Amino acid sequence: xxxxxxxxxxxxxxxxxxxxxxxxxxxxxxxxxxGSNAISGITIVGALIxxxxxxxxxxxxxxxxxxxxxxxINVVGGYLVTNRMLSMFQNKDxxxxx
Amino acid sequence: xxxxxDPDSWSPEATATMETISTASQGSALLTTVNxxxxxxxxxxxxxxxxxxxxxxxxRGNMISAAGMLLAVTVTLLDQQILSYTALxxxxxxxxxxxxxxxxxxxxxxxxxxxALFNGFGGMASLLVGWSEWHFLAGLPALAMTQPLAFSQxxxxxxxxxxxxxxxxxxxxxxxxxxxxxxxxVVFRGQKLLNLAVAAVxxxxxxxxxxxxQSGAAYPVFIGxxxxxxxLGVLGVLPIGGGDMPVxxxxxxxLSGLAAAAAGFAISNTxxxxxxxxxxxxxxxxxxxxxxxxxxxxxxxLFSGFGSTASSGTKGAxxxxxxxIGCQDLYYVLEAANRVVFIPGYGMAxxxxxxxxxxxxxxxxxxxxxxxxxxxxxxGRMPGHMNVLLAEADVPYEQLMEMxxxxxxxxxxxxxxxxxxxxxxxxxxxxxxTSPIYGMPIINAHQAKTVICLKRGQxxxxxxxxxxxxxxxxxxxxxxxxxxxxxxxxxxxKES
Numbered sequence: 014x015x016x017x018x019x020x021x022x023x024x025x026x027x028x029x030x031x032x033x034x035x036x037x038x039x040x041x042x043x044x045x046x047x048g049s050n051a052i053s054g055i056t057i058v059g060a061l062i063x064x065x066x067x068x069x070x071x072x073x074x075x076x077x078x079x080x081x082x083x084x085x086i087n088v089v090g091g092y093l094v095t096n097r098m099l100s101m102f103q104n105k106d107x108x109x110x111x
Numbered sequence: 112x113x114x115x116x117d118p119d120s121w122s123p124e125a126t127a128t129m130e131t132i133s134t135a136s137q138g139s140a141l142l143t144t145v146n147x148x149x150x151x152x153x154x155x156x157x158x159x160x161x162x163x164x165x166x167x168x169x170x171r172g173n174m175i176s177a178a179g180m181l182l183a184v185t186v187t188l189l190d191q192q193i194l195s196y197t198a199l200x201x202x203x204x205x206x207x208x209x210x211x212x213x214x215x216x217x218x219x220x221x222x223x224x225x226x227a228l229f230n231g232f233g234g235m236a237s238l239l240v241g242w243s244e245w246h247f248l249a250g251l252p253a254l255a256m257t258q259p260l261a262f263s264q265x266x267x268x269x270x271x272x273x274x275x276x277x278x279x280x281x282x283x284x285x286x287x288x289x290x291x292x293x294x295x296x297v298v299f300r301g302q303k304l305l306n307l308a309v310a311a312v313x314x315x316x317x318x319x320x321x322x323x324x325q326s327g328a329a330y331p332v333f334i335g336x337x338x339x340x341x342x343l344g345v346l347g348v349l350p351i352g353g354g355d356m357p358v359x360x361x362x363x364x365x366l367s368g369l370a371a372a373a374a375g376f377a378i379s380n381t382x383x384x385x386x387x388x389x390x391x392x393x394x395x396x397x398x399x400x401x402x403x404x405x406x407x408x409x410x411x412x413l414f415s416g417f418g419s420t421a422s423s424g425t426k427g428a429x430x431x432x433x434x435x436i437g438c439q440d441l442y443y444v445l446e447a448a449n450r451v452v453f454i455p456g457y458g459m460a461x462x463x464x465x466x467x468x469x470x471x472x473x474x475x476x477x478x479x480x481x482x483x484x485x486x487x488x489x490x491g492r493m494p495g496h497m498n499v500l501l502a503e504a505d506v507p508y509e510q511l512m513e514m515x516x517x518x519x520x521x522x523x524x525x526x527x528x529x530x531x532x533x534x535x536x537x538x539x540x541x542x543x544x545t546s547p548i549y550g551m552p553i554i555n556a557h558q559a560k561t562v563i564c565l566k567r568g569q570x571x572x573x574x575x576x577x578x579x580x581x582x583x584x585x586x587x588x589x590x591x592x593x594x595x596x597x598x599x600x601x602x603x604x605k606e607s
């Protein structure tokens with residue numbers, strides 16, 4: 014039953030994703046890509062659980078730790094770089110009408 | 112508490128039972144809280160993505176999405192499976208520091224390789240989550256499993272497969288984009304056969320792994336699968352040339368999301384599934400948009416080895432010669448023009464010329480010339496690459512034009528200045544059916560009264576095609592490094 018529910022969630026999210034993104038103008042494709050890239054760093058949640066429960070098991074701890082580091086780079090770097098890009102676009106909008 | 116509880120009947124076992132019950136109910140209350148927080152996180156991601164669709168709301172969207180991430184991470188720390196926080200704290204701080212430094216130090220021209228690298232890290236993290244889940248599953252009694260074993264194994268295998276391809280594929284893209292290895296397509300005999308064989312062996316390994324069950328015997332198969340996945344990522348990106356990178360980066364972006372979703376299935380975590388799938392869908396849409404902008408199918412981009420040969424296609428059909436123009440003459444041409452369109456390409460990014468281009472544009476505007484910038488969807492090395500560069504250089508947003516409106520106005524344009532772009536202005540795409548890029552929508556620079564092409568040398572572009580535009584009667588070549596060429600022009604304007 015859990016399995017079916019998870020698949021159900023997956024399918025709905027796929028349709029939602031298509032609906033959301035098809036309206037993004039081409040000027041914003043790069044920030045969209047790095048922003049969604051940061052979201053894919055959500056795997057950090059799995060990494061935290063994997064690293065946290067690996068008590069005493071060295072290999073599991075190493076795997077989990079590496080996963081946490083990589084996912085953190087992905088999340089933090091992704092959001093910051095997106096923010097940096099978007100702030101450049103923002104200046105243009107304020108500068109335009111004035 | 113039980114209302115009929117009688118203190119006289121007190122026994123150690125009874126207390127023990129009661130404690131078990133109360134921790135269990137606390138546990139399920141906590142689980143509900145965590146899952147509710149995950150739902151909120153998912154909503155924040157969705158709103159964040161929605162707000163990204165306009166330049167005005169996009170920064171807020173990014174913040175909202177980051178808040179969702181923070182929420183998801185915070186509540187995950189409450190998870191009762193987590194026994195020790197030391198490794199987590201060190202890992203997060205280390206990763207965050209590296210990510211922050213990278214994000215602030217990267218130049219806007221280096222954005223495609225940065226995004227590729229981040230992408231690869233995300234994919235690798237999903238692979239590691241899958242691998243570690245293998246260990247967890249191996250140590251778990253069959254009764255404690257929440258999902259059928261074969262399902263768990265399949266999704267672990269998928270997380271490892273997609274994560275592995277994303278990781279090495281992104282690394283290859285990073286190396287190609289940063290020029291550490293050749294950006295050209297690398298093809299060799301039997302390449303397709305080899306890739307097909309690797310893919311078939313991977314499929315076989317997954318089936319063997321699931322059939323063997325979660326035993327020690329399956330471990331070598333599992334590790335083999337992991338190595339093959341990493342290999343396939345390298346092999347897959349090898350035959351793809353630099354100009355096709357927008358498609359590859361978009362596709363890898365999609366895969367990194369799908370890897371996270373597969374990891375989410377492996378650990379039965381809804382927020383991973385939702386967020387991963389959103390990214391998977393968005394990456395796929397971008398991939399399709401990029402393919403359409405080149406009038407090619409995804410299969411053609413991935414497997415054809417496009418641009419591997421230095422000369423192919425319609426070389427003989429090009430007639431005439433390239434006519435160079437000097438700085439001084441070009442100054443007079445631009446000085447007299449009423450309407451100038453700049454058409455930037457990857458060459459402008461390589462030369463870091465965007466700031467000077469903007470300066471030239473401003474000078475022209477002061478000279479009462481109408482200036483705008485024509486952006487082809489696949490100009491550069493990632494979707495929207497040119498927009499980011501010109502935005503960095505403070506080019507007004509309304510001067511950035513998309514392909515269709517600019518083409519409609521091209522005939523009224525006095526001068527089209529092509530800066531480091533090649534295939535996206537090649538007229539062969541519209542009038543030579545034998546050309547490999549025939550059918551690709553282009554910016555019709557050749558319809559302008561005069562075309563100026565900034566180019567480093569006389570070589571062909573990324574696709575290996577001779578560009579007929581360079582030989583046209585109304586075209587003048589302005590040779591040299593884009594940055595110093597434009598610098599010279601700007602000084603010419605300032606002196607007079």
